[in-house]
Amino acid sequence: MAEQIIIPPAKAPVLRLMTMPADTNPAGDIFGGWVMAQVDIAGGIAAAQRARSRVATVAVNSFQFKQPISVGDVVSFYAEIVKTGRTSITVDVLVVAERHPENPVTVKVTEATLTYVALDANGNKRELPQP
Numbered sequence: 735m736a737e738q739i740i741i742p743p744a745k746a747p748v749l750r751l752m753t754m755p756a757d758t759n760p761a762g763d764i765f766g767g768w769v770m771a772q773v774d775i776a777g778g779i780a781a782a783q784r785a786r787s788r789v790a791t792v793a794v795n796s797f798q799f800k801q802p803i804s805v806g807d808v809v810s811f812y813a814e815i816v817k818t819g820r821t822s823i824t825v826d827v828l829v830v831a832e833r834h835p836e837n838p839v840t841v842k843v844t845e846a847t848l849t850y851v852a853l854d855a856n857g858n859k860r861e862l863p864q865p
């Protein structure tokens with residue numbers, strides 16, 4: 735399947751890093767569980783900024799791996815808050831990979847939606863502050 739080259743959002747990613755051999759699965763691609771962990775961190779950063787407190791992940795609503803990620807790809811995680819409730823924040827996370835530095839392309843590799851809950855210092859859910 736041809737890679738779908740995309741234009742990433744104009745805003746800054748919340749997380750950006752280069753993938754390493756330690757992050758691979760037995761086939762040599764980047765392990766899906768590693769991607770899921772980074773997506774959870776990226777969405778959690780955006781949610782905690784909005785909540786102005788720690789947050790806990792309460793649900794992974796959707797998660798789609800669209801293209802494999804390779805060692806050496808530069809991976810950027812973009813987070814957008816799409817919904818807030820009384821205590822919860824739902825975040826879309828878009829993951830793009832920049833590959834082939836000699837002839838660079840940027841492709842969409844993962845899309846996910848997660849919901850976080852704002853927590854107080856005791857770990858109990860708390861109401862979101864005004865934005």
Ligand SMILES: CC(C)(COP(=O)(O)OP(=O)(O)OC[C@H]1O[C@@H](n2cnc3c(N)ncnc32)[C@H](O)[C@@H]1OP(=O)(O)O)[C@@H](O)C(=O)NCCC(=O)NCCS
Pocket residue numbers: 789790791792793818819820821822823849850851857858859
């Ligand atoms: C997060 C936690 C404190 C929420 O407590 P709770 O009593 O279950 O909370 P509620 O059922 O009242 O739900 C809280 C909010 O989350 C939302 N929510 C709960 N389950 C959800 C789901 N499956 N999908 C989407 N939203 C969900 C509720 O709609 C509510 O939102 P609102 O206040 O904005 O209306 C508790 O479930 C918990 O500690 N879970 C474990 C968290 C964790 O360990 N995460 C993994 C590591 S970070």
